[in-house]
Amino acid sequence: MMDGPCNINVLFIFLWLLTLANVDLCISSAFSKIQCxxxxxxxxxxxxxxxxxxxxxxxxxxxxxxxxxxxxxxxxxxxxxxxxxxxxxxxxxxxxxxxxxxxxxxxxxxxxxxxxxxxxxxxxxxxxxxxxxxxxxxxxxxxxxxxxxxxxxxxxxxxxxxxxxxxxxxGGNYFEGSIPYQIGSLSNLHFLDLRNNYLNGSIPHQIGNLSNLVHLGLRGNDFNGSIPQEIGNLSNLNYLQLEGFSQFSKDGYVPMSTYVENLHWLSALSSLQYLELIHVNLSNIIDWL
CATH class of the missing domain: 3.80.10.10 (Ribonuclease Inhibitor)
Incomplete structure (x- = not known):
C-alpha cells in the first residue's frame, strides 16, 4: 500500500492531466463554434x-x-x-x-x-x-x-x-473597349476568359507575360490587328480560343482585319490540347502548314 505522499503525488498528477484534457476540450469546442x-x-x-x-x-x-x-x-x-x-x-x-x-x-x-x-x-x-x-x-x-x-x-x-x-x-457580358496592356501584370493567372463580349482593338502583346496561364478564352469579340506572337511564351497553356472581327457576306462570315504573320509561335505551346482560331486570316502562313 502506497504511503501518504505518494497518494498525494498521484492525485496531483491525475488532476493536472485532467486539467490539460479540459483545456484541450475547451479549445476544441471554441474552434468548432467559430463565430463570424x-x-x-x-x-x-x-x-x-x-x-x-x-x-x-x-x-x-x-x-x-x-x-x-x-x-x-x-x-x-x-x-x-x-x-x-x-x-x-x-x-x-x-x-x-x-x-x-x-x-x-x-x-x-x-x-x-x-x-x-x-x-x-x-x-x-x-x-x-x-x-x-x-x-x-x-x-x-x-x-x-x-x-x-x-x-x-x-x-x-x-x-x-x-x-x-x-x-x-x-465572359458573356457586354464589355466594350480594348484590353489594356496592364493585363500583363496579372502574372499569377492560370485561367483567363473574356469570351462573348464586345471587346475590340488589338490583343496586347503583354498577354505573353502571363506565364502561368493554362486557359485563355478570347472568342466572341471583335479584335483586329495581328495576333501577338508573344502568346508563344505561354508554355503552360493547354486551351486557346481566339476570334477576330468578321463581316457577313453571301459567302458567309469573312475575316476582316485579324490575322497572323506566322504560326511559328504555336510550336512553342508544348502543353496545348485545344486550339480554336475563328475568323482569323491565315492567308500568309500557308508555307507553315
Missing part, C-alpha cells in the same frame, strides 16, 4: 439590402442570425472566422432560373470583407451596370467570376491591378 466577425456580418446584411433576390435565396442572411458563417453561400475560415468566400452564382438547372437570379446593386460594403479571396457572381442579371470600380481594390481576391452576369461598359483600368488573381472569368 461582427463587422463582416454587417457588411453581408448591407450587401443583401442592395441586391435583388426575387426567390429569397438569401433568407438565411438575417439580422436575427448571429453567426453569418452558417449562412448559405458563405464560407468562413475555421480558425479566424473571417469570411473567405462568397458563392453567389445562379446557374441552371435551378427551377425558374430567370426568376432566381440575383440583381440590383453590388454594394461597396463588400470591401469590408478584408479576407475575401473567392467571389462568384456568375449567372446573374445586374441589368447592364458597369463593374464597380471598387472591386479593383480587393487585393485579397484570387478567384473572381462575374461571367454571364449582365455587366456593361468598359473594364476599369485599375481592375488589372488585382495581381493575386489566379482565376478570372468576365
Amino acid at each position: 466577425i461582427p463587422s463582416e456580418r454587417e457588411a453581408l446584411l448591407k450587401l443583401k439590402h442592395h441586391l435583388s433576390d426575387p426567390s429569397n435565396r438569401l433568407s438565411s442572411w438575417s439580422p436575427h442570425g448571429i453567426n453569418c458563417c452558417s449562412w448559405e453561400f458563405v464560407v468562413c475560415s475555421d480558425i479566424t472566422g473571417h469570411i473567405l468566400e462568397l458563392h453567389l452564382t445562379t446557374l441552371p438547372p435551378l427551377q425558374l432560373y430567370e426568376t432566381s437570379m440575383f440583381g440590383g446593386e453590388l454594394h461597396s460594403s463588400v470591401l469590408d470583407l478584408k479576407h475575401l479571396n473567392y467571389l462568384d457572381l456568375s449567372g446573374n442579371d445586374f441589368g447592364g451596370m458597369q463593374i464597380p470600380a471598387f472591386l479593383a481594390s480587393m487585393a485579397s481576391l484570387t478567384y473572381l467570376n462575374i461571367s454571364l452576369a449582365g455587366f456593361d461598359g468598359s473594364i476599369p483600368l485599375h481592375f488589372w491591378n488585382l495581381s493575386n488573381l489566379i482565376y478570372l472569368d468576365l
